Amino acid sequence: MLKNKERSVHYAPCKAACPILTDAREYIQLIAERRFPEAFASIRGLNPLPRIVGRICTHPCETNCKRGQLEAPIAIAALKRFASDGAWADQVWKPRIAGPTGHKVAVIGSGPAGLSAAHDLAVRGHQVTIFEALPVLGGMLRVGVPEYRLPKAVVDAEIKAVLDLGVMVKTEVKVGKDLKPSDLSDQGFEAVFVAIGAHEDRKLGIPGEDDLEGVFSAVAFLRAVNMHDRPPVGGKVAVIGGGNTAIDSARSVLRMGAESVSLLYRRSREEMPASPEEVEEAGEEGVDISYLTAPIEIRGENGRVVGLTCIRNELGEPDAGGRRRPVPVAGSEYTLDVQTVICAIGQIPQSGLFAEDFEIAERGKRIHVAEDGSLITSQSPFFAGGDAVTGPATVIRAIGAGKQAAVSIDAFLQGEPIPKVNMGESGQTPRLPEAIIEKSKQFDRCGRPTLDVAERLEGFEEVESCLSEHAATREALRCLHCYLGARIDPDKCISCLTCVRVCPLGIPEANQMGEVVIDPVECQACGLCVVECPVRAIDIGFNRRSKMFKEIEAAAATTEEGAATLVGFVDLYGNFSAADMTQLKQDYPNILPVPVFGLRRLDTVDIFKAFGLGAAGVFLARAPGETDPFPETAGRVDRVVNYTHELLASLGKKPEQLALCDMPSEGIIDHAWFEDWLKQIG
């Protein structure tokens, strides 16, 4: 985890924004290469709950994504879900568990922070027991987020994977009430991670809140819904609040037969903390959102809710948190005709349970932890993290806290100093110049496959489904491979200006002394300058030819003697599936496919490499023109092939042994063409 690492300026923007430093760039590239099991392994190695995160993460990575400066960011969360939901996922990743250390750790709370800490501690060989107050595991993943966003079957599967590491669980034990924290050391626990989340609703503090039937607090309401107790909601409903909990409540109650749902938020849309996708879907489903509206009284008759009096606000000066303070507009009161009111204005941890054991902050009753980021509380050996420390935040932050706690507790148990953690900000993603944005070809972001509204409201079926393989692949191909671009070795560069002339985006800049620089932020790693440079002075971090050569050599080494190998350079931008590739290898076992991100990366020497290894034929399969992100470079492969044909003819080889073909609209090769070619080359 973070340990002693500072957030590097050379992390890709997606990784830098992630609380657990997910290498999104890596798994996105693997998806683009159709290497889905490896993509999953990349994700799962760091993230213990990928199917959950892929569905409900707030994806700060996407906010930082450089592609967002072109048309729209890469759908990183959806791609994570694609890689994690696939049939290959469970078969490939096996955690490596260290030998037992003999140390026992207690984790209080089985939400994402607790589960992640338990997972990482178990992997390090410690004996972990999770104490959970409720009869079910998962924390807010189980009792907060509704089924239509996060099916509980998915939560079950992810939790099982954690428990399978040997983690013990005690449910219906509320530490602080059924068991004192100090009892834990008597039971042999040498460290405790407190991850109780924030499961108590804030009160509005308005008349009618406490004594009328039909008033619900959101946490209690959602818990009841998720535990299959049908809370008696009905009629017209008002939900108060602007966070995801408020939206969850509103969309849930719509599915439970409410006549109408109005959501009231005291500030404007811009300040609303709920995820934009959630707000949009709520609107689609018919939730009526009223901005700059605050409740002042819940009116009742015969002990039941009959209405909600509200007042309009206008925005005044910013408050301590930086958001503009809502100020009521005198005389703007009105009463809504509602029978149910759900209050979702924020949650606080039930930290009172631990008031005598360690320091609790004033603000939001959060558990206080040290400034150094180690997550130790004021009282060793208690550590704390997640919503209990930060206030209501996100799943990925909670996972980050759990992983950090595991690092800290592991050091603590070994008697080592707890590593100081640099919690620096990831910083802004550098802006691309207008000229680059204009020259970059646009490819629309994939859509979100969702149920239509009528189907959604019939029940709690999952609204969003997983991307298809085709959509996921095309989306992954949009990635700009940040910081994996071309780098000039100034010792080899002869200032010939070739890179300056060939770059489709005009990125390399030469000064009058011939020093050429390539801006690592602007470069999109197309590979052209690398291959055109007459002195091979340019290296690239993406789709490296040296790696490609090694793969060709390794594959050639395993080919049977005498078998006529055909090397096929296949453009990854083509419209083919992983299954198409498997099928190709089955149909023609003597084809050695070499996938590349665009045929423009290939040079004569790559073709000769293939012939040099004994290939009887080499073909280059070109993707359909509209898939090429650098269409102005499309002519290059023709020139290379023509030149190589001439050279082959001069060497007395049959030029037909080298072929350039166009990939069909779907699939890798046109079979008729291929059979024909095989006959030609004998």
Next chain:
Amino acid sequence: MITVEQKKIEEITEMTKDVERLLVLGCETCAAISFAGGRRQVEELCAALRLARADQSIRGEITGDSVARQCEPEFIDMASDKIKESDAVLSLACGAGVQLIAERFPDKIVFPGTNTTFLGVTEKMGLWTERCAGCGNCLLDKTAGLCPIARCSKQLLNGPCGGSMNGKCEISKDVDCVWQQIIDRLSRLDQLDKLSEIFPVKDWTPAGHGGPRKLVREDLKS
């Protein structure tokens, strides 16, 4: 730059067919800029020659290497290990480089892998044109920066011949008449009167017509 063009592969394979251990030595200056002899072309040529030898069952090993410039003795000497281990060297540098290798290693067979052509400029990627003939007595101040020695087919010094038609040389409509260009540009610069200065009969000794040339700078000799 000096423009060089790689010889046809058939000529190269013919030249080197009896060589067992062949060193292909590149040059990372003019030859590289000409896309004839830099590291990229060394790699490509080695691969092509290996392929040719495999097919024709010719014995021997091809090694590729490169130096910054083959016109400096120190750089040639830096390749001496590889040169000594080879049976022959195929130099991809200009003619000067080929000769310097032969001079530093007089017991080694050295082959030219390129044809050296002219002193010129890059007009755009893949197109170079001749500009300078190395006449040793530059007169470009009189001709508005256009050289009639290098670019006039008859090397005339006092204006166009009768064959200049519509700005083209009589030898080919693809060749511009440089004297037309000189007159146009002198006019533009308001220097047409320079044409009235008659060039005397040219002494071609500095141009090499009197024998191989040498450049000596007493102030630099150590």
